Amino acid sequence: MHSMIATASHPACSTVGDTDLCLPCGLARLDDRPPGLKLHRRRLQRQEALFRQGEEFRAIYAVRAGSLKTVMHAADGTEQVAGFHWAGEILGLDAIARDRYETTAVAMEDAEVLALPYPQAFGLEHGGLQALITRLLSREMVRERERLQLLSMYSAESRLAAFLVDLSRRMRGRGFSPVDFVLRATRAEIGSYLGLKLETVSRAFAGLQRKSLLQVDGKQVHLRDLPGLEHVGEVAEA
Amino acid sequence: MHSMIATASHPACSTVGDTDLCLPCGLARLDDRPPGLKLHRRRLQRQEALFRQGEEFRAIYAVRAGSLKTVMHAADGTEQVAGFHWAGEILGLDAIARDRYETTAVAMEDAEVLALPYPQAFGLEHGGLQALITRLLSREMVRERERLQLLSMYSAESRLAAFLVDLSRRMRGRGFSPVDFVLRATRAEIGSYLGLKLETVSRAFAGLQRKSLLQVDGKQVHLRDLPGLEHVGEVAEA
């Protein structure tokens, strides 16, 4: 498979309407690199880990090219995909609280990241940078909560639809077609992220296709009705 | 019902092993109140809102007495309990990202909070304070993620058991009995928090009682087997 890596010198922010929360943007605004702040570049091969759950906190990372997933391992051996991350997004913020990474980050394709070594980023008191990171964290917290609401109140098809709409937005933000793209994740990974089994993900795809909301062929997806996907029937009342 | 409010001049941190992440502790360490940082006190009656989703971000709050719940309203009218909060805990951090509160906070009983007005807390650049808030946020993010994992991979009884174990820890942290306490939340609120219907919560209580792990009588709970509660059978493999 030819690596159709999403390189990003830096296209539009992946966070539409929230450009002030993009680290690369923020860094660009910070008097262009405060003195002493070294941005270390690192390349990753497919399946290579950027950091592992439990390792000591060294740095936060900005994705520059490719895509990564973060996986959370529970005490009982179960694991769950915590998130998918593309160019312009930040990894490792969850390590700040306890000085160790709380997830394992793995490249889903060949990728490149920028490392912000932790002591520099915080010890040197780049006031503006820390404020930015605070905002990023706050946003992430809200997102986790929204995802939680999605998982606890919506049907399998709704969840998959919401996932695809989110993906579509991020694709558009990175300059790609928002209706035609190739999934990097397997059904099992998507299911893990959405709290579903892989067979259920497969059936949900089939269901959305039957409703003419999209077309699927393996990992190739074509969204036919983006507005329709946003309104796929929710299920419960809390 | 006589208000058995949990007043906390400030007992042990609610976060066992994480005392450096407690705001009151942190503030005590910050050269005892930096000049210009005004901590405004506010009393709340049962059912009174501290802030509402969508309101402009004014301040973050530290709970000093009583307990609050935060509720998240989705676009489609559904709502979900996002969290329960007792003395020593912080509210409003989710408002940092977009300068508006992302949840509504309501007192579950008469309560008292300390307000840290936003511009002071950040504009005045109390470096140590901001670092503390960053750590708090990071921890919250991890917690949300763990809760998410709980919701997506575990059975109703497991979720309730985990909820009770968490509650137990927080009770102990606040100097109360970790095995004997009165729930402030209704079955519906607990259910909303755990992604379950109120009848299911009721049945889960009954099930745990049948297994001799606890005793329930309405809101009065007695945990008989704390270690046992931590190992209530999980259900799925991700």
Added chain:
DNA sequence: CGTTATATTGATAGATATCAATACGGGTGG
């Protein structure tokens, strides 16, 4: 003390997981 909110319990329906069989697809080695 009555009225309303909350909780328990049962019967049933609906959704997703589980188990199983088959099909597809890409990479590797012959």
Added chain:
DNA sequence: CCACCCGTATTGATATCTATCAATATAACG
């Protein structure tokens, strides 16, 4: 270059779990 193989995906039958609907009991509150 093709064949084989293993990881992945689809689809069906069934089991399991939770939601829903409903009736009653209990507790909270004015």
